[in-house]
Amino acid sequence: xxxxxxxxxxxxxxxxxxxxxxxxxxxxxxxxxxxxxxxxxxxxxxxxxxxxxxxxxxxxxxxxxxxxxxxxxxxxxxxxxxxxxxxxxxxxxxxxxxxxxxxxxxxxxxxxxxxxxxxxxxxxxxxxxxxxxxxxxxxxxxxxxxxxxxxxxxxxxxxxxxxxxxxxxxxxxxxxxxxxxxxxxxxxxxxxxxxxxxxxxxxxxxxxxxxxxxxxxxxxxxxxxxxxxxxxxxxxxxxxxxxxxxxxxxxxxxxxxxxxxxxxxxxxxxxxxxxxxxxxxxxxxxxxxxxxxxxxxxxxxxxx
Amino acid sequence: xxxxxxxxxxxxxxxxxxxxxxxxxxxxxxxxxxxxxxxxxxxxxxxxxxxxxxxxxxxxxxxxxxxxxxxxxxxxxxxxxxxxxxxxxxxxxxxxxxxxxxxxxxxxxxxxxxxxxxxxxxxxxxxxxxxxxxxxxxxxxxxxxxxxxxxxxxxxxxxxxxxxxxxxxxxxxxxxxxxxxxxxxxxxxxxxxxxxxxxxxxxxxxxxxxxxxxxxxxxxxxxxxxxxxxxxxxxxxxxxxxxxxxxxxxxxxxxxxxxxxxxxxxxxxxxxxxxxxxxxxxxxxxxxxxxxxxxxxxxxxxxxxxxxxxxxxxxxxxxxxxxxxxxxxxxxxxxxxxxxxxxxxxxxxxxxxxxxxxxxxxxxxxxxxxxxxxxxxxxxxxxxxxxxxxxxxxxxxxxxxxxxxxxxxxxxxxxxxxxxxxxxxxxxxxxxxxxxxxxxxxxxxxxxxxxxxxxxxxxxxxxxxxxxxxxxxxxxxxxxxxxxxxxxxxxxxxxxxxxxxxxxxxxxxxxxx
Numbered sequence: 001x002x003x004x005x006x007x008x009x010x011x012x013x014x015x016x017x018x019x020x021x022x023x024x025x026x027x028x029x030x031x032x033x034x035x036x037x038x039x040x041x042x043x044x045x046x047x048x049x050x051x052x053x054x055x056x057x058x059x060x061x062x063x064x065x066x067x068x069x070x071x072x073x074x075x076x077x078x079x080x081x082x083x084x085x086x087x088x089x090x091x092x093x094x095x096x097x098x099x100x101x102x103x104x105x106x107x108x109x110x111x112x113x114x115x116x117x118x119x120x121x122x123x124x125x126x127x128x129x130x131x132x133x134x135x136x137x138x139x140x141x142x143x144x145x146x147x148x149x150x151x152x153x154x155x156x157x158x159x160x161x162x163x164x165x166x167x168x169x170x171x172x173x174x175x176x177x178x179x180x181x182x183x184x185x186x187x188x189x190x191x192x193x194x195x196x197x198x199x200x201x202x203x204x205x206x207x208x209x210x211x212x213x214x215x216x217x218x219x220x221x222x223x224x225x226x227x228x229x230x231x232x233x234x235x236x237x238x239x240x241x242x243x244x245x246x247x248x249x250x251x252x253x254x255x256x257x258x259x260x261x262x263x264x265x266x267x268x269x270x271x272x273x274x275x276x277x278x279x280x281x282x283x284x285x286x287x288x289x290x291x292x293x294x295x296x297x298x299x300x301x302x303x304x
Numbered sequence: 305x306x307x308x309x310x311x312x313x314x315x316x317x318x319x320x321x322x323x324x325x326x327x328x329x330x331x332x333x334x335x336x337x338x339x340x341x342x343x344x345x346x347x348x349x350x351x352x353x354x355x356x357x358x359x360x361x362x363x364x365x366x367x368x369x370x371x372x373x374x375x376x377x378x379x380x381x382x383x384x385x386x387x388x389x390x391x392x393x394x395x396x397x398x399x400x401x402x403x404x405x406x407x408x409x410x411x412x413x414x415x416x417x418x419x420x421x422x423x424x425x426x427x428x429x430x431x432x433x434x435x436x437x438x439x440x441x442x443x444x445x446x447x448x449x450x451x452x453x454x455x456x457x458x459x460x461x462x463x464x465x466x467x468x469x470x471x472x473x474x475x476x477x478x479x480x481x482x483x484x485x486x487x488x489x490x491x492x493x494x495x496x497x498x499x500x501x502x503x504x505x506x507x508x509x510x511x512x513x514x515x516x517x518x519x520x521x522x523x524x525x526x527x528x529x530x531x532x533x534x535x536x537x538x539x540x541x542x543x544x545x546x547x548x549x550x551x552x553x554x555x556x557x558x559x560x561x562x563x564x565x566x567x568x569x570x571x572x573x574x575x576x577x578x579x580x581x582x583x584x585x586x587x588x589x590x591x592x593x594x595x596x597x598x599x600x601x602x603x604x605x606x607x608x609x610x611x612x613x614x615x616x617x618x619x620x621x622x623x624x625x626x627x628x629x630x631x632x633x634x635x636x637x638x639x640x641x642x643x644x645x646x647x648x649x650x651x652x653x654x655x656x657x658x659x660x661x662x663x664x665x666x667x668x669x670x671x672x673x674x675x676x677x678x679x680x681x682x683x684x685x686x687x688x689x690x691x692x693x694x695x696x697x698x699x700x701x702x703x704x705x706x707x708x709x710x711x712x713x714x715x716x717x718x719x720x721x722x723x724x725x726x727x728x729x730x731x732x733x734x735x736x737x738x739x740x741x742x743x744x745x746x747x748x749x750x751x752x753x754x755x756x757x758x759x760x761x762x763x764x765x766x767x768x769x770x771x772x773x774x775x776x777x778x779x780x781x782x783x784x785x786x787x788x789x790x791x792x793x794x795x796x797x798x799x800x801x802x803x804x805x806x807x808x809x810x811x812x813x814x815x816x817x
Contacts, residue, residue, distance in 0.1 A: 170413035170421050177399045177410060184397040188411030189382040 004264045010144045017256025019210040021155045023234035024248045026206030033199040034179030038094035040207040041231025042101030047211025049105040052222040061125045068212045076204025080197045120221030127217045149217035163245040236282045311336040317366035326352040328526040337500040341513040344523035345744035350506045354472045358391045359384040390463025391472040398447050405430045405443035408462045453484035472504045481601040482805040489516045510539040547746045561594030566764040571622035574612045582608040584788035590764035597779030598768040605788035606768045610737045614646045615639045645726040649737035655722045658711040662703050663692035665710050666725050699724035716747035737768040784808045
């Protein structure tokens, strides 16, 4: 089994976890302002497509990222407009985005590229791989941490930035207050809806970027439904991590580890079974969350 | 500005709500540095008037002048705060997971290094503020862990932090224990005296008016019906002004309770919804023709105790005996059938079905009776309707018709509907939890008379209430409940409010009542 359990497994863990990390950070932003955006799945899928489109049209990965960020802002505004401004149901809008993404990407794949199923080719410029010589000199860590694609590192930085934003800045306080006690924020003369808009746009950008990692980092192609429910796993990670960026990051890493492990176990176990592993883990994670909550509830609360 | 010049002037303010005129041509001047009380029944327009001041409601006619400056057309809370108006709402507007300091500064956090929030500076500021006004708090405490009284203190500090010198408190004592209430008024009085703040208190409790205010304005049906100096009036006169007629509050407690034991509770134990023990071994006896009042700050096991007696909540220990028969293991319906009626504290969730009609709500419990069934199956609607109408009349339930949904009634009328239903069973035992919460003073008088009539008819009544006035007025015996245990048992008339408060908040004296 040494061909399964080796350093490459850990490296793969980081790579497979990255889209979930990015997507979960986006979802976390909306969770903190009191909305559960399950549309992140569709946002990821559209992000994957538009990253390829931008990269292919301009022959530059930078343009791929620019496309994705513009898309993310638009999707965030769309979600805000319908679920907050027009007070529609947040789940229905999320589902709508997911269905839209599935159809739209297939449609555009055919009309723009004239292909079915997937699009790949030398015209797509992937994200650069970053090598840090100072890091590579460290024996084990170097192999794992260096030589990943750009968005892997971006996702780590974003974990820290999101945490700083939420817990160390006034803006973060207002974001959290808008979800937890919007009336308190309103009484303080701030508009909670504006905070929700900001969170929604940040969510759109990060969820779309997670798609870019799939199609320009992890692979260099777009295929139908390539997000493969990673968006939903991200939602589960947000709940598992209790809306705290570092904990959500760890939850996503756990998912990435299981995913990577499953891929490498295919030699021994049928692929259809190993492909189930991440989702089984997700279900187990959710059960654990419920059990933990129940225990917390039972603890006597002093001083009330 | 002279000492007694008005700091706030309402000039012919009218506010129209879709259903009614909430404020009708109100003119009122409040002086700088006075403690002003605004009283009136529910729906009299007190809160609406203050919401105009705070910019939450825009008047249809008239204007408000704050410190010589007219409020603008676009007056809102931000502007009101800037003009020095602070408001503490009935429902706190706090973020539970934030600390005291973070809540106080929400919206105006101090910043260091351009973007980061400066916790040290903020905590210093909050400590200084709390010292200056004599409102001690610990800035680092998380609000969710604080008692209600402390949370209210945070709300007051929040207003003061923003530089308020006109402080409005909307029914601040509804959630407080008597001791906390006394402390609050003491602090408010000292703020008025020493910091020359203007404090406006909205309330419907008259003894609070007497305790707190320099002057009092009385509102009734949207109008200001009078302003008097507190020193020149009394509770009776104020009540008459509020209701528009002389209230009687006759002492109907004629006759002594008998010695016949009807309901006996011994060693009763039960859990709350979180699975923690909420009732920790209660012994209590109810005699025929007796009202036993349970005093306690809410959340000390009152609801669990009453639900346990009714069989709604499983008992984890002890017994309940009715006329010598153990009813501990019976179902609610069987217990009711044996002669116990129940008025729960939460009328919207437990007491009534808001969507069902007034008639259906009043009939619940009797729908199986042959009187309302033809051949045992078909429901006799006409008969049920006329029954509900008669019952409504008897208990003064004012509705637009008994076929309208319950939710269309006012709180007081809903409560009267529950009482009508439960009292109509003519059971020898009544378990009553919070009979007059959120009910206006006219209806309170009515409900109290009905309860006392039941006592005169020989019922054994367990009365749970958060309102000490009510308990003192109605009860023969008073017991204090603290953290699921009875801490005292007293004959009404042999104990004062202060003494009761002491036992309600943990002063120990294990008893068998």
